[in-house]
Structures are given as C-alpha cells and as structure tokens.
Amino acid sequence: MAKHPFHDVAIVGIANSEQARVLEGHDSTTITFQAVHRVLADTGLTPSDIDGIAAGPFSGPLTYYMRNGPAWRNHMAPSIPIILDAASAIATGQCHTVLVAHGSAGVYTERASTAPWTRPAHEFVVAYGMFTAAEFALIAQRHMHMHGTTPExxxxVAATIRNNGHAHPEAVYHGRGPFxxxxxxxxxxxxxxFHLLDCAMTSEGACALILTTRERAQDLPTKPVYILGGACDSFGPSYQHPPAWDLAGPSGRNNGYTGRWAAQKSFAMGELGPTDVDVCEFYDPFSFEIIRQFEAYGFCEEGEGGDFIMDGCIGPGGRCPVTTDGGTMSFSHGGAAVxxxxxxxxxxxxxxxxxxxxxxxxxxVAMCSNGGAGALFTDVMLLGAETP
Known part of the structure; x- marks a missing residue:
C-alpha cells in the first residue's frame, strides 16, 4: 500500500463522559473536563505529554489549566475535519500528541422548541418553518420521488439503529426497545x-480523543487505531438555506450525494474500497441519511439503497453493520460537535x-462519517486496526 502521511498517525485514547438527556450539576465546561480526565486515564498520559489542543472554545482554557503551553491549537468545534487537521499537524511536525475534546450541557433549555443549533435565525427561512427535520425531509422526499424509496x-433503518442503542448499557435510550x-x-x-422515531434525539455529554505519532503509540498501553484516509465535502453553510438535492458546482457533483468525493478520496488514500469496510459508523441524524450514504459511498448503486438495507445487512451480524452503539437516535446527541x-x-x-x-x-476497517445532504456537508474517515 502506498504510504500517506495520515498513516503515521494513530488514535491512542478515547473517552465518553456520562451521557444523559439532562446532566444535572454540569455545564459544557465541566462535562468536557470530565471527558478529558477520562481520556488521559485511558492512555496513561499526563497533561505534560500533550502539545496540541483541538477543543473548540475549550482549547484556550484547557491549555491554561493543563499548563501544557506552548501548544498547537485549533479553535473550531471538533468533528472529522478537525481530527484530520490534528493528524496533519502531527504528520508535519507541528506537534506530536493532540487532545481533541468537546462537550455540551445546559445549552438546550427551551425544550418546547427544537434544539437551538437546528433553528435558522434569518428572515429568508424562519418564517416558513424551516428547521433541521424539514431540511433533511426535503432530501428524502426527492429520493423517494426519483427511486420509489419507501417509509418502510x-x-x-431507524429500528436497527435504535435497537443497537436499546442494547448498549451506556446509551441514553438504553432499554427503551426493542423496536x-x-x-x-x-x-x-x-x-x-420522518416520524418522531426516524429522527435524532437530544441529550447532553462530552467526549475526547488523543492522537499521536505511530512511534509514540507503540509505548502506550492502549491498542492504537490508525487513520487510513479522510476527506470532506461541503456545498455551503449548514442550517441556513433550504437544501436541494441537485445543488451543484462546476464539477457537476451534486449535494444529493455529498460525501461521494470525500469517500473516493479516503478510499484512494488507503487503497481500499467499500468491500474492505467491516463496520459502518455512519452519522444518523435521520433514517434516510443512512440509505443515502450507502449509495454515495459506493456500497450500492444510486436508487438501490432502500432495497440494500432490507435484507438485514446493516444489523448485528450483517455484512455492513451500521451505527452500532445507537448513534444520535439512541446513544447520545450532545450538541453539534459531540x-x-x-x-x-x-x-x-x-x-x-x-x-x-x-x-x-x-x-x-471502520468507516466513520459526519453530516448529511440536509446540512450541505458530509465528512468521511477510514480507520484501520493495523498501520499500512
């Protein structure tokens, strides 16, 4: 396999804080710090071992309180692009060990309304009832019109993912099923x-990861997991404009299959393809998004995603097990980054x-994703149990 700079970067630490619909006694800072303590414990590292921070608004406070400056930092809300940015910083020698963390608690308080990060705030859409579920519904309806995809x-998809969360002891909706x-x-x-159970829920919590060089990873007690590839697609700002399936730029690529280019780039970095993927940890804001991603990433042909998932392939024991902890529908949905x-x-x-x-x-090999066509972006990452 041809080497890519990402291949010399490993994820050596992972942690979730406690997750709940509402975390009494916590705010976003305290719950994020809980995840940071847990990820350091997972790796056996100390704050002095960290020389890079990617934690959104918590980057500055963490650097200060951990006393680990001078440190590389990224202030953007963490997600796959920020993990890739951290990997690039490690691969180019800007730092050697990066903490990625984020958390949310006490933000969603007006519970008679949809979550604040899903509500547009300008006059061109808010007056017409535009919110996240409607945005993703527009994409789903277009696919149903073109290909006959059914509510069943x-x-x-929704029942499969919710049952994964029903079985997971740490899921917010543990024991709520089976569905x-x-x-x-x-x-x-x-x-x-979209019915209610086709949609993501809301909750509170935090999580954290630690990345380092392949060489340093060998000296740590945890099993390293390697970045085989990753890339990002975007067609515009999320949750500001009504999304269209056919939105496209000069390349001819359309928003309906956002993530296709990112997946192709990711597979090329690792000299892999869809048949090499053992587990599909796909982002699940709404049930149709899983069907769309299988088509976009090349697991099946355009228009075949609905039939593709109907033979049990996405469930436990299937050839493409999807979102195996219950995802945003059942495990946790702690804000925009977590x-x-x-x-x-x-x-x-x-x-x-x-x-x-x-x-x-x-x-x-695990394939992970963020976003969706309703949000005008999709990010993709491929992880491997072994370094190329």
Missing amino acids: QLAT TPDDILASRMVADP QQLQRVIRGVEQLRGTCATAQVPDAQ
Missing part, C-alpha cells in the same frame, strides 16, 4: 416522511475489540 425502508419498523411508523409525524466525534470513538472501539455491545468480530 426508512423505518427499518420494530411498525413502531417507527406508528410514532407521530414530524416532517414528512455526536460527530462519537462516530469516530465507536469506530476505534470496534477496531480495538472493546465494544460493550454489537462488537464486529475481527473488525479491521
């Missing part, structure tokens, strides 16, 4: 075709072989 297929597709379809309509990092954390758990539930036997 969407409900099969059948009929249960999903019986829940109230939110934005056609759940995006959690897809990578679950991918690392799968490759370490340490999942509390739904462990894929001998998993070697």
Whole structure:
C-alpha cells in the first residue's frame, strides 16, 4: 500500500463522559473536563505529554489549566475535519500528541422548541418553518420521488439503529426497545416522511480523543487505531438555506450525494474500497441519511439503497453493520460537535475489540462519517486496526 502521511498517525485514547438527556450539576465546561480526565486515564498520559489542543472554545482554557503551553491549537468545534487537521499537524511536525475534546450541557433549555443549533435565525427561512427535520425531509422526499424509496425502508433503518442503542448499557435510550419498523411508523409525524422515531434525539455529554505519532503509540498501553484516509465535502453553510438535492458546482457533483468525493478520496488514500469496510459508523441524524450514504459511498448503486438495507445487512451480524452503539437516535446527541466525534470513538472501539455491545468480530476497517445532504456537508474517515 502506498504510504500517506495520515498513516503515521494513530488514535491512542478515547473517552465518553456520562451521557444523559439532562446532566444535572454540569455545564459544557465541566462535562468536557470530565471527558478529558477520562481520556488521559485511558492512555496513561499526563497533561505534560500533550502539545496540541483541538477543543473548540475549550482549547484556550484547557491549555491554561493543563499548563501544557506552548501548544498547537485549533479553535473550531471538533468533528472529522478537525481530527484530520490534528493528524496533519502531527504528520508535519507541528506537534506530536493532540487532545481533541468537546462537550455540551445546559445549552438546550427551551425544550418546547427544537434544539437551538437546528433553528435558522434569518428572515429568508424562519418564517416558513424551516428547521433541521424539514431540511433533511426535503432530501428524502426527492429520493423517494426519483427511486420509489419507501417509509418502510426508512423505518427499518431507524429500528436497527435504535435497537443497537436499546442494547448498549451506556446509551441514553438504553432499554427503551426493542423496536420494530411498525413502531417507527406508528410514532407521530414530524416532517414528512420522518416520524418522531426516524429522527435524532437530544441529550447532553462530552467526549475526547488523543492522537499521536505511530512511534509514540507503540509505548502506550492502549491498542492504537490508525487513520487510513479522510476527506470532506461541503456545498455551503449548514442550517441556513433550504437544501436541494441537485445543488451543484462546476464539477457537476451534486449535494444529493455529498460525501461521494470525500469517500473516493479516503478510499484512494488507503487503497481500499467499500468491500474492505467491516463496520459502518455512519452519522444518523435521520433514517434516510443512512440509505443515502450507502449509495454515495459506493456500497450500492444510486436508487438501490432502500432495497440494500432490507435484507438485514446493516444489523448485528450483517455484512455492513451500521451505527452500532445507537448513534444520535439512541446513544447520545450532545450538541453539534459531540455526536460527530462519537462516530469516530465507536469506530476505534470496534477496531480495538472493546465494544460493550454489537462488537464486529475481527473488525479491521471502520468507516466513520459526519453530516448529511440536509446540512450541505458530509465528512468521511477510514480507520484501520493495523498501520499500512
């Protein structure tokens, strides 16, 4: 396999804080610090071992309180692009060990309304009822019109992911199931075709990761997981404009399959393809998004995603197990950044072989994603149990 600079970077630490619908006694800072303490414990590292921080608004405070400056830092809210940025900083010698962390608590207080990060705040869309569920529903409806995708297929995705969370002891919705597709379809309509149980929930929590060089990883007690590839697609700012399936630039690539270019780039970096992926830790804001991603990433042809997921392939024991901890529908949805990092954390758990539930036997390659066509972006990362 041709070497890529990412291949010399490993994820050596992962941690979730406690997760709950509401975390009494916590704010975003305290819950983030809890995740930081846990990830340091996971690796056996101390603050003095860290020389890079990527923690959004917590980057400055963490650097100060950990007394580990001067340090490389990134102030953007963490997600796959920030993990890739941290990996690039390590690969180019700007730093050698980076802490990535984020948390959210006490932000969503007006619970009679949708979560604040899903509400547009300008006159061109707010007056028409535009919010995240409606944005993603527009994308789903277009696919249903073009290809005949059915509500039953969407409900099969939702039931599969929610049952993964039902079984996970640390999931916010642990023990709430099991669910059948009929249960999903019986829940109230939110934005056609999405019923309530087709949609992500909201919760509070934090998580953290530590990345370092391949050489340093060999001296740590945890099993390192390597970055095989990663890339990002964007068609504009999220949650500001009504999304369109056919939105496209000069390249001809359209928003309906955002993430296709990122997946192709990621696979090329690792000389891999969809058939090499053992576990699909896909971002699950709404049920249709999983169907769309399987098509965008090349697991099946355009228009075939609905049929693709109906034979059990995405469930435990299937050939493409998806979002195995319950994702945003059931495990946790702690603000705009936390759940995006959690897809990578679950991918690392799968490759370490340490999942509390739904462990894929001998998993070697995990594909993780963020975003979706309703948000006008999709980010992709490939993780490997071995370095190329």
